[in-house]
Amino acid sequence: MFKNKKMRLIFRTVVLSILVVTTVLVLYLNSQKDNPILAQGDPARDFILERLDNGEEIQLSELEGKGVMINFWATYCEPCKKEMPYMEELYQKYQDEGIEIIAVSVDKNKMVIENFYNNFNLSFPLVHDRNGTIMELYQVQPLPTSYFINPDGTIERVVKGPLTLDRLETYFKEILPENNEA
Structure with a gap:
């Protein structure tokens, strides 16, 4: 029984770690979109x-x-x-x-x-x-x-x-x- 609890804890920890890493990666990639915020010194976008x-x-x-x-x-x-x-x-x-x-x-x-x-x-x-x-x-x-x-x-x-x-x-x-x- 102790072995099953330990395995479940390890499994949950791994799954939670994967979810956290995935969330951080998605947030980072979304912040690097094609249209970054324009600021002083940037070329103006043509239209x-x-x-x-x-x-x-x-x-x-x-x-x-x-x-x-x-x-x-x-x-x-x-x-x-x-x-x-x-x-x-x-x-x-x-x-x-x-x-x-x-x-x-x-x-x-x-x-x-x-x-x-x-x-x-x-x-x-x-x-x-x-x-x-x-x-x-x-x-x-x-x-x-x-x-x-x-x-x-x-x-x-x-x-x-x-x-x-x-x-x-x-x-x-x-x-x-x-x-x-x-």
């Missing part, structure tokens, strides 16, 4: 989306040489609404100096986005991430989240949460193309 204002496609890689702000937002996001006028004001100021904004809406309804765009009288490119593909590619959470991309296509800064006018202008100055820096 193509259709602009809502004119129907043309906009591709991030075609903006190389410009400083680019990618802003993920939604019409139901109050902080997103508050920063839009700041983005418009600075877009008017910095567009000719080589700054571009791509506002990526994650709303489901295209008409709601278009109404918002027109009501705020925005002029920078607005695109619709219908399926959340780009949001997933950039692992965006929470809204708003903004990526500031250097002219060479690398990420200068990731900002999670709303921006003030002063902070936004500071970040624009960080990504200005060299020939336009003051």
Whole structure:
């Protein structure tokens, strides 16, 4: 009888050890997925989306040489609404100096986005991430989240949460193309 208890204990210990090792391995492999979280210095991930204002496609890689702000937002996001006028004001100021904004809406309804765009009288490119593909590619959470991309296509800064006018202008100055820096 003692021998059976000892064997059961050894068997259970081995099975438990295998389960623990397997769990640790699965957790490790899941943390090493194809889309690691983007950070400063990483190359920005390329994408193509259709602009809502004119129907043309906009591709991030075609903006190389410009400083680019990618802003993920939604019409139901109050902080997103508050920063839009700041983005418009600075877009008017910095567009000719080589700054571009791509506002990526994650709303489901295209008409709601278009109404918002027109009501705020925005002029920078607005695109619709219908399926959340780009949001997933950039692992965006929470809204708003903004990526500031250097002219060479690398990420200068990731900002999670709303921006003030002063902070936004500071970040624009960080990504200005060299020939336009003051």
